[in-house]
Amino acid sequence: MAATETRTSPTLATKLQPGVLAGFRIVVSFLFILHGTMGLFGAFGGVDGQGGTVSFPTFPDFWGSAIPFGTGILILLGLFTRPAAVLASGSMAFAYFVVHIPMGGLWPLQNGGELAAMFSWIFLLIAAFGPGALALDNLRRKAS
Secondary structure (H helix, E strand, O other): OOOOOOOOOHHHHHHHHHHHHHHHHHHHHHHHHHHHHHHHHOHHHEOOOOOEOOOOOOOOOOHHHHHHHHHHHHHHHOOOHHHHHHHHHHHHHHHHHHHHHHHHOOOHHHHOOHHHHHHHHHHHHHHHHOOOOOOHHHHHHHHO
16 A cells, blocks of 8 residues: 555444444334324324324235334334344335336336335345344344
8 A cells, every 4th residue: 555545444434333223223213113103093194194094904005004113113123123124125115016106107206106115225224234233132132
């Protein structure tokens, strides 16, 4: 290495990664919980803008709210994070392909599926990298 070149320390990235991943996981899962509360509890205007909820156990409406709510709580807590993130990712991929594409074609901006596409990829990332810091999964690993 030349005298004028500088090298970034890999230890800084290694030290920051668990905290950054935890913050990312917590914020995104909180937003996902809010997404589920719209259908289950009529929060934020509900599914119809008037506080309407989805009926139990209609498919895919009810499960399209219950899965984000339940997996969002697990991912927020960092409990069974990887399997919950896989389920969350799959449910959003399902929503994109089964609900959004028939509404307006393949492109997310045309079919209103931006959130479904982003949540799907985000939760796949969390499933691959794990929960980071501040996760109950870390305590479960230490206990076993």
